[in-house]
Amino acid sequence: MEMKPTVMVLGTGRAVPDKVLTNADLEKMVDTTDRWIVERTGIRERRVVEPGIPLSELATRAALAALEDAGLSAADIDLIIVGTVTGDMKFPATACIVQDRIGAGKAVAFDLSAACSGFLYSLQVATGLMATAGYRHALIIGGDVLTSMVDWDDRDTCILFGDGAGAAILGPASGDRGLLATYMRSNGAHNQLLYNPGCGSLHPPTAQNVHEKIHTIRMEGRDVFRHAVLAMSEALQEVLSRTGMSVDDLDLLIPHQANLRIIEAVAKRFGTSLDKVYVNVDRFGNTSAGSIPIALDEARRSGRIGNGDTVGLVTFGAGFTWASSILRL
Numbered sequence: 001m002e003m004k005p006t007v008m009v010l011g012t013g014r015a016v017p018d019k020v021l022t023n024a025d026l027e028k029m030v031d032t033t034d035r036w037i038v039e040r041t042g043i044r045e046r047r048v049v050e051p052g053i054p055l056s057e058l059a060t061r062a063a064l065a066a067l068e069d070a071g072l073s074a075a076d077i078d079l080i081i082v083g084t085v086t087g088d089m090k091f092p093a094t095a096c097i098v099q100d101r102i103g104a105g106k107a108v109a110f111d112l113s114a115a116c117s118g119f120l121y122s123l124q125v126a127t128g129l130m131a132t133a134g135y136r137h138a139l140i141i142g143g144d145v146l147t148s149m150v151d152w153d154d155r156d157t158c159i160l161f162g163d164g165a166g167a168a169i170l171g172p173a174s175g176d177r178g179l180l181a182t183y184m185r186s187n188g189a190h191n192q193l194l195y196n197p198g199c200g201s202l203h204p205p206t207a208q209n210v211h212e213k214i215h216t217i218r219m220e221g222r223d224v225f226r227h228a229v230l231a232m233s234e235a236l237q238e239v240l241s242r243t244g245m246s247v248d249d250l251d252l253l254i255p256h257q258a259n260l261r262i263i264e265a266v267a268k269r270f271g272t273s274l275d276k277v278y279v280n281v282d283r284f285g286n287t288s289a290g291s292i293p294i295a296l297d298e299a300r301r302s303g304r305i306g307n308g309d310t311v312g313l314v315t316f317g318a319g320f321t322w323a324s325s326i327l328r329l
Contacts, residue, residue, distance in 0.1 A: 005178025007127045009327060010072065010137075010171045012297040013065025015058040016047040016164040016284065023159070030155045037159045042260020046162030046285030048147050054088040056097040058165035059141045062293070063102050066139065070169040074102040077169075078135035080109040081126055083118020083142040083289040085196070085318075086149065087111055098141065107139070115194075116256055116317030117184075118142050118289030119166065120325055124182040126170055138170040142289035149196055151216035160258070161217075162285035166293025177308065177328045181242040183235055184323040190227060193220045194318040228258065228316040229265045235324035236270065236314045243326055247272045247312070250326075252305050256315035257281035257291040266314070278304065288317070305329060 022045045023034035037043055049058070059082055067074060080095045087094035095109035114121040119142025126138040143165025152158045173179070198214035199205055205215070232255060240246060247253065247270045255263050260281055267277050278295050287294060292313050299305045307329050314324040 005173040008173040008178035011066045011070025011169040013062045014166040014294045014297040015061035017049045019048050021048045032155045043285045044282045049163045055145045056088045059143050060101045062165040062167035066167040066169045074104040076137050077104040077107045077139045079138040080107045081122040083112045083122040086144045114321045116288045117315045117321035117323045120323035141167045142293045144288035164287040164290040180326040181239045182325045183239045186321045190320045193223045231322040232314050233269045235322050239324040250312045251309040253312045254278045254295045258286045
């Protein structure tokens with residue numbers, strides 16, 4: 001049964017680097033081909049930060065664009081959550097750096113780690129805090145600079161990832177517009193299928209383990225693919241059930257942009273055409289927590305969706321984590 005929403009999206013924004021890394025560029029760096037990459041992932045190019053550009057810069061640009069879109073100032077923001085696994089530093093939180101850069105002096109700010117699920121986890125956490133702590137306006141950001149932890153000699157992983165950030169401003173719902181339902185899950189039993197073993201308390205940085213590239217992404221691709229399809233399908237079905245909807249009731253489905261084959265497999269399970277599914281993985285690759293908010297902002301600003309439209313969001317990330325939401329814009 002659809003419930004009256006309490007929180008809605010007031011504005012969105014995104015920021016991606018200017019530098020484009022194409023499959024042709026990767027052919028010169030590692031043993032791969034454009035055809036091999038496209039057939040397995042659907043990715044043709046991705047955006048990559050220049051050296052010295054941290055996540056906070058992309059997150060700040062996305063936040064300012066979202067504030068402008070919402071018609072609010074930074075002084076109106078009570079809560080800032082940044083979903084990321086590639087913050088500027090171990091501490092302080094990148095959210096605190098963004099808070100300072102945009103001038104949101106009264107906000108409480110913190111980071112949230114859920115890998116590619118970071119934005120949808122942040123959406124649900126922000127919604128709960130707005131209900132219980134009296135926050136009126138929240139800024140949620142999903143973003144990663146995954147190229148900072150890519151092994152450029154590993155052709156199975158280096159082809160997948162790009163950099164970017166997306167943001168949304170949340171505020172009180174209006175009528176039947178807003179967040180209709182959310183769902184989150186995790187399963188830590190599979191934590192060794194997609195992970196970054198280095199630079200934490202288990203393996204602090206040393207000259208030896210840096211040489212061994214322990215700070216880079218490790219992934220069992222086939223296992224991750226299988227779990228991603230199953231988990232995203234389950235999450236989408238659950239959130240639809242919570243609203244009494246079917247996928248046919250959605251004006252657009254925005255899935256995590258990790259791999260075109262995953263997106264196609266989920267769509268096939270629901271019998272829905274790709275015409276109803278937003279895809280930009282071909283242009284940006286997997287931007288992790290930035291994936292869904294970047295796509296949401298693109299879809300809104302291009303006119304693909306507008307006020308009153310119903311949008312499904314579904315994601316899957318390391319941990320494993322997965323989540324889904326339904327929004328009426």
